[in-house]
Amino acid sequence: MHMNDSKLRPNxxxxxxxAVPRSGIRDFFEIVSTMQDVISLGIGEPxxxxxxxxxxxxxxxxxxxxxxxxxxxxxxxxRQDIARYLQDTMGxxxxxxxxxxxxxxxxxxxxxxxxxxxxxxxxIMYHEPCYVSYGPLIQFAHGVPVPVPTSMENEFRLTREAxxxxxxxxxxxxxxxxxxxxxxxxxxxxxxxxxxxxxLAHDLILITDEIYAELTYDQSHVSVAAxxxxxxxxxxxxxxxxxxxxxxxxxxxxxAPPELTDAMMKIHQxxxxxxxxxxxxxAREALRRVDEDVEVMKSEYRKRRNxxxxxxxxxxxxxxxxxxxxxxxxxxxxxxxxxxxxxxxLLEQEKVACVPGTAFGPSGEGFVRCAYATSLDAIKExxxxxxxxxxx
Amino acid sequence: xxxxxxxxKGNALESAENIGKMLGLSTDEVRTRIxxxxxxxxxxxxxxxxxxxxxxxxxxTAVIEVRVSPEREGGFNRIADRISKFDExxxxxxMSGDFDLLLFVVGRDLKEVAFFVSEKLAxxxxxxxxxxxxxLKTYKHxxxxxxxxxxxxxxxxxx
Ligand SMILES: Cc1ncc(COP(=O)(O)O)c(C=O)c1O
Numbered sequence: 285m286h287m288n289d290s291k292l293r294p295n296x297x298x299x300x301x302x303a304v305p306r307s308g309i310r311d312f313f314e315i316v317s318t319m320q321d322v323i324s325l326g327i328g329e330p331x332x333x334x335x336x337x338x339x340x341x342x343x344x345x346x347x348x349x350x351x352x353x354x355x356x357x358x359x360x361x362x363r364q365d366i367a368r369y370l371q372d373t374m375g376x377x378x379x380x381x382x383x384x385x386x387x388x389x390x391x392x393x394x395x396x397x398x399x400x401x402x403x404x405x406x407x408i409m410y411h412e413p414c415y416v417s418y419g420p421l422i423q424f425a426h427g428v429p430v431p432v433p434t435s436m437e438n439e440f441r442l443t444r445e446a447x448x449x450x451x452x453x454x455x456x457x458x459x460x461x462x463x464x465x466x467x468x469x470x471x472x473x474x475x476x477x478x479x480x481x482x483x484l485a486h487d488l489i490l491i492t493d494e495i496y497a498e499l500t501y502d503q504s505h506v507s508v509a510a511x512x513x514x515x516x517x518x519x520x521x522x523x524x525x526x527x528x529x530x531x532x533x534x535x536x537x538x539x540a541p542p543e544l545t546d547a548m549m550k551i552h553q554x555x556x557x558x559x560x561x562x563x564x565x566x567a568r569e570a571l572r573r574v575d576e577d578v579e580v581m582k583s584e585y586r587k588r589r590n591x592x593x594x595x596x597x598x599x600x601x602x603x604x605x606x607x608x609x610x611x612x613x614x615x616x617x618x619x620x621x622x623x624x625x626x627x628x629x630l631l632e633q634e635k636v637a638c639v640p641g642t643a644f645g646p647s648g649e650g651f652v653r654c655a656y657a658t659s660l661d662a663i664k665e666x667x668x669x670x671x672x673x674x675x676x
Numbered sequence: 677x678x679x680x681x682x683x684x685k686g687n688a689l690e691s692a693e694n695i696g697k698m699l700g701l702s703t704d705e706v707r708t709r710i711x712x713x714x715x716x717x718x719x720x721x722x723x724x725x726x727x728x729x730x731x732x733x734x735x736x737t738a739v740i741e742v743r744v745s746p747e748r749e750g751g752f753n754r755i756a757d758r759i760s761k762f763d764e765x766x767x768x769x770x771m772s773g774d775f776d777l778l779l780f781v782v783g784r785d786l787k788e789v790a791f792f793v794s795e796k797l798a799x800x801x802x803x804x805x806x807x808x809x810x811x812l813k814t815y816k817h818x819x820x821x822x823x824x825x826x827x828x829x830x831x832x833x834x835x
Contacts, residue, residue, distance in 0.1 A: 309833070312833065313831075313833050317831075317833075324833060327834050329834060416835040583679070587699070594700075639833060639835070
């Protein structure tokens with residue numbers, strides 16, 4: 285039976301699922317996928333392939349016969365490597381045997397984290413614009429999404445005032461993503477401390493999605509999880525998709541005190557069993573040579589970011605200077621078009637794809653997301669076409 | 677390495693204007709810095725990377741290992757300089773290991789290279805052994821693949 289026939293049987297679909305609106309960018313995806321010669325700034329993944337030595341490690345593991353399940357939590361050796369990596373780079377301490385769970389991407393880890401803590405009616409706060417899955421995952425878990433709008437004027441900062449204005453006795457958790465998709469905002473030590481103080485003051489749980497942690501351009505990454513008192517109430521999420529260009533490996537992890545890890549584990553063991561072993565082997569190799577791999581890509585992104593931002597300034601599009609991740613979020617209000625009109629118009633007239641800001645929540649109106657994890661040649665051409673689109 | 681040099685090593689044709697936008701410098705600053713690198717000899721020249729295999733040229737390349745006796749003053753330098761002066765010698769490297777100099781030599785055919793080795797190279801005083809290998813195909817040169825593998829198709833828009 286086709287999904288659209290659900291009118292015939294009103295109770296066919298679960299209520300919490302019906303409450304989730306159809307994704308705003310699905311139509312857009314469908315049009316783009318039928319067009320030829322599109323220059324895309326719409327991709328949330330690096331244009332690099334995963335470094336060869338990482339792919340090779342996966343091939344080697346396959347040849348050796350790595351075709352089995354792993355323990356539910358994931359390979360112990362990988363968890364040990366992750367523990368060491370987080371200690372060395374972010375000052376976070378997690379026990380490999382009880383506090384780290386290897387997941388199928390940060391996507392799964394987000395779902396586990398939210399389902400592990402959310403009772404029906406619990407409120408979970410997060411900044412907006414934000415990654416597309418946050419609101420829906422909270423709704424799937426019968427929770428109440430509480431987006432807190434952020435603005436370009438305020439450098440997309442999540443201020444204490446805005447948070448205090450929306451916190452209620454039902455607030456269970458704060459969900460953060462810095463460096464941020466889609467705005468490029470990143471945290472300095474003071475902002476991070478303010479957020480930690482807020483979480484402590486209201487006795488909340490912190491879920492922190494730090495999938496872009498390695499990709500900061502002007503300052504080094506600060507994890508809110510590292511502040512005193514945070515360990516016991518934090519679920520820290522990270523993965524290999526972005527900094528290592530390993531999106532297709534589908535590998536991430538969640539770190540949390542044993543009680544929370546156990547809770548996530550209950551869901552993971554029955555829904556996923558374990559993350560794919562070949563990806564886990566690849567991830568072990570990825571953590572062996574972080575500096576070389578990540579630095580090469582990052583220095584490339586930094587140049588592309590500078591180029592893109594200087595070009596936006598030239599063609600008259602105001603844009604917050606992204607401090608991390610690989611997205612720029614220019615304001616297109618002065619064109620008189622909505623985010624969707626701009627994105628569709630640019631695609632139809634100039635064959636350049638970018639994502640309307642509203643895909644990341646209503647406060648993304650007036651903006652589009654342009655990924656600079658795209659070749660410099662593509663960025664140059666895209667800018668010329670955008671200039672023509674805005675000009676004429 | 678300076679980011680400016682990295683950019684030029686990747687694409688020597690990149691415009692000063694674009695480089696400026698990437699590095700946050702004015703176009704003039706970029707030009708001045710490139711001129712300095714040229715003047716002080718850090719930048720030795722600009723060349724295209726050409727896949728000669730597809731040009732069907734009458735040309736062979738030999739890789740030659742050369743054993744030489746170092747000299748009391750100057751070590752290997754005098755002989756290396758002398759060898760470098762021949763037009764047919766493309767590259768000369770001093771190596772560790774079983775031999776001392778590694779040469780890349782071009783010629784019209786095997787005979788021409790063989791002639792160069794026996795008449796010019798082996799007869800230099802201090803050269804006391806050579807081993808010549810002919811190159812059959814180039815897969816990768818100066819970090820650039822000679823054939824572009826089909827890119828695996830990706831989605832055009834993802835969240
Ligand atoms: C903020 C954020 N979180 C999570 C994800 C999902 O990542 P993964 O590939 O690890 O599932 C993305 C991917 O775009 C992201 O931008």
